[in-house]
Amino acid sequence: MNKNNSSTVTAKPGLGLNAWMIAGLLFFTVPMFSAFIFSVQVGDGTYTLGAYRRMISDPGFGEALWISARLAILTVAIAIGIMVPTVTWLHIRAQRAKRIVEFITLLPLIIPPVVIALGFLGSMPLWLKDSVYMLVFAYVVLSMPYTFRSIDTGLSAIDVKTLVDAARGLGASWRQVMVSIIGPNIQSAIFGAIFLTVALVLGEFVISNLLLWSTLPVWMALVGMSDAEGAVALSVMSLVFVWLLLMLLSSLNRRRKVRVNVGGLS
Amino acid sequence: MTNKSGSAVEMINLQRIFGDVKALDGLNLTIKPGQLVALLGPSGCGKTTALRLLAGLDLADGGQITVDGRDITNVPANKRDMGMVFQAYSLFPNLTAVENVAFGLKVRGISEEIRIKKAKELLDLVGLSREANRYSHQLSGGQQQRVALARALAIEPKVLLLDEPLSALDAKVRTQLRDEIRRIQLEVGTTTLFVTHDQEEAMAMADLVGVMSNGKLEQIAAPDDIYANPATAFVASFVGAMNRIPAKLSSGKVEFLGQSVKYGGGSSATTVVALVRPESISVTPTKVNDSKSGTVIARSFLGPQTRLTVKTHEHGTHLHVDMASSDALELTAGTNVSLTITASTVLTDADGKN
Numbered sequence: 001m002n003k004n005n006s007s008t009v010t011a012k013p014g015l016g017l018n019a020w021m022i023a024g025l026l027f028f029t030v031p032m033f034s035a036f037i038f039s040v041q042v043g044d045g046t047y048t049l050g051a052y053r054r055m056i057s058d059p060g061f062g063e064a065l066w067i068s069a070r071l072a073i074l075t076v077a078i079a080i081g082i083m084v085p086t087v088t089w090l091h092i093r094a095q096r097a098k099r100i101v102e103f104i105t106l107l108p109l110i111i112p113p114v115v116i117a118l119g120f121l122g123s124m125p126l127w128l129k130d131s132v133y134m135l136v137f138a139y140v141v142l143s144m145p146y147t148f149r150s151i152d153t154g155l156s157a158i159d160v161k162t163l164v165d166a167a168r169g170l171g172a173s174w175r176q177v178m179v180s181i182i183g184p185n186i187q188s189a190i191f192g193a194i195f196l197t198v199a200l201v202l203g204e205f206v207i208s209n210l211l212l213w214s215t216l217p218v219w220m221a222l223v224g225m226s227d228a229e230g231a232v233a234l235s236v237m238s239l240v241f242v243w244l245l246l247m248l249l250s251s252l253n254r255r256r257k258v259r260v261n262v263g264g265l266s
Numbered sequence: 267m268t269n270k271s272g273s274a275v276e277m278i279n280l281q282r283i284f285g286d287v288k289a290l291d292g293l294n295l296t297i298k299p300g301q302l303v304a305l306l307g308p309s310g311c312g313k314t315t316a317l318r319l320l321a322g323l324d325l326a327d328g329g330q331i332t333v334d335g336r337d338i339t340n341v342p343a344n345k346r347d348m349g350m351v352f353q354a355y356s357l358f359p360n361l362t363a364v365e366n367v368a369f370g371l372k373v374r375g376i377s378e379e380i381r382i383k384k385a386k387e388l389l390d391l392v393g394l395s396r397e398a399n400r401y402s403h404q405l406s407g408g409q410q411q412r413v414a415l416a417r418a419l420a421i422e423p424k425v426l427l428l429d430e431p432l433s434a435l436d437a438k439v440r441t442q443l444r445d446e447i448r449r450i451q452l453e454v455g456t457t458t459l460f461v462t463h464d465q466e467e468a469m470a471m472a473d474l475v476g477v478m479s480n481g482k483l484e485q486i487a488a489p490d491d492i493y494a495n496p497a498t499a500f501v502a503s504f505v506g507a508m509n510r511i512p513a514k515l516s517s518g519k520v521e522f523l524g525q526s527v528k529y530g531g532g533s534s535a536t537t538v539v540a541l542v543r544p545e546s547i548s549v550t551p552t553k554v555n556d557s558k559s560g561t562v563i564a565r566s567f568l569g570p571q572t573r574l575t576v577k578t579h580e581h582g583t584h585l586h587v588d589m590a591s592s593d594a595l596e597l598t599a600g601t602n603v604s605l606t607i608t609a610s611t612v613l614t615d616a617d618g619k620n
């Protein structure tokens with residue numbers, strides 16, 4: 001910046017910035033690291049991966065993971081499948097209605113989860129009440145604030161109307177417009193939305209617990225009551241998993257020379 | 267290229283209303299096969315709306331559109347076979363130039379080999395064969411619009427629709443590309459509707475120029491014809507430069523600047539404004555100060571032509587007079603001149619408008 005200032009003056013803000021960054025980094029890494037140490041330490045001061053082995057071999061783990069994985073995949077498919085065409089339509093035909101829809105998508109953040117859960121229980125048709133898939137509907141709704149914003153940001157970065165008009169004029173059906181033109185051009189936004197939705201499904205506790213479904217977070221909480229090391233080992237594993245997922249998505253994305261755009265929430 | 271014949275287009279009494287704005291208010295337009303028609307008009311007169319209705323990107327509130335006699339008023343955009351080039355850059359950012367050009371063929375299910383071959387031919391036609399594998403952000407504005415043109419032509423459209431494709435480009439590229447579009451259009455023979463608000467562009471390229479105002483077509487004619495014989499005061503004022511001179515109308519004569527000229531149409535009130543082109547006034551130096559004289563107040567050299575600004579003695583109106591530069595040598599600022607109207611008829615406009 002100010003090249004004409006003396007070096008001592010310019011060095012200070014740089015040092016301050018570095019200190020902030022280090023402090024920020026520590027803020028995130030220290031708890032994670034401590035959690036990891038806690039999960040591998042045995043009482044007498046030796047280290048073992050026993051807690052990890054114990055958790056993975058527990059039959060409850062596989063079941064809970066399988067439930068959460070299915071829920072995550074379905075939720076992603078439905079949330080993206082609904083949001084992309086809807087927000088595209090809002091961009092080209094109903095710019096003014098966009099604000100209203102945006103507000104509606106924020107409601108899940110405002111309404112307490114317990115209220116949402118009870119509301120769900122009351123409004124679901126009977127045949128769904130016995131199925132774990134009813135959670136998908138809850139999760140699609142819960143993911144709306146993130147999916148909407150992510151996709152909205154992605155679409156705002158391109159001239160949607162002109163691109164859609166051009167594609168339609170060249171003979172593309174609406175499906176072809178979505179798959180060949182809109183999708184690829186907001187790919188990073190879609191990846192961002194997928195990532196946030198998966199993270200949400202893998203972390204959601206209140207609703208699934210209240211509705212008595214043993215998803216991964218519910219099972220983890222249950223284990224944690226009797227096996228603290230095991231529970232911490234699980235949370236370290238899910239952290240690593242989410243981190244790997246983020247890496248995967250952004251490496252898929254990098255091939256397109258675009259960065260993952262997580263939500264445009266910042 | 268094929269399609270030498272081109273399609274006939276007819277737009278009949280088209281209406282399009284947005285809230286309280288009548289974007290199109292009974293537009294009638296006929297285009298013969300292979301013609302290039304330029305739609306000219308002020309901002310907001312409905313040019314883009316007309317084009318979008320023809321492309322099917324917007325639907326009419328009334329009226330009918332036919333192509334080769336077939337009613338397409340309610341056919342969706344993707345079934346119309348219209349090639350459109352937009353004012354905004356519209357290349358698909360996720361596709362290379364050649365993939366962009368091939369897109370229309372791809373959605374038609376044409377095999378990759380054939381569509382890439384065709385796309386390369388078209389890139390060749392617009393002079394961009396070397397840029398085939400570039401993405402839109404690696405192309406200049408002019409190159410992007412060339413690719414857009416190639417993409418529109420790739421589907422062998424019934425009609426080529428161009429909505430101010432050159433307006434985002436700088437002057438030099440604009441003239442170059444405009445000549446190129448015309449060359450390609452003549453070569454391919456596609457019926458073309460070209461929207462612009464640049465009259466020079468319209469005059470230079472089109473077989474017919476249609477002047478629009480307030481959602482209607484005021485006049486459609488060949489470029490020289492529309493300049494020489496404007497049908498209405500609006501067209502006269504919009505196309506080319508026009509002097510507005512206070513005048514009186516009596517018994518079929520327009521009287522102004524101490525002269526009377528045959529009335530050629532327009533407002534028929536008694537007090538009117540006579541519309542006279544700068545080249546339809548001739549000036550000669552004089553000593554007399556009367557109603558047909560004025561004083562030269564400025565002179566601008568435009569190459570072969572010189573434009574004088576003359577202030578009339580009668581009303582103090584500022585007039586533009588164009589003349590050969592060789593004849594204007596002595597007419598410096600301050601010279602007293604006598605003004606003679608050389609037009610055989612003049613149009614009039616209602617007084618008070620400007």
Ligand SMILES: Nc1ncnc2c1ncn2[C@@H]1O[C@H](COP(=O)(O)OP(=O)(O)OP(=O)(O)O)[C@@H](O)[C@H]1O
Pocket residue numbers: 284287288289307308309310311312313314315316463
């Ligand atoms: N989608 C729309 N919603 C509301 N009004 C519109 C819409 N599209 C066009 N209009 C109105 O219709 C009128 C004609 O618009 P149009 O875009 O056809 O003008 P134009 O002749 O192309 O102008 P320009 O030279 O500025 O491009 C304008 O008054 C415009 O505001």
Ligand SMILES: [Mg+2]
Pocket residue numbers: 313314315
């Ligand atoms: Mg326009």
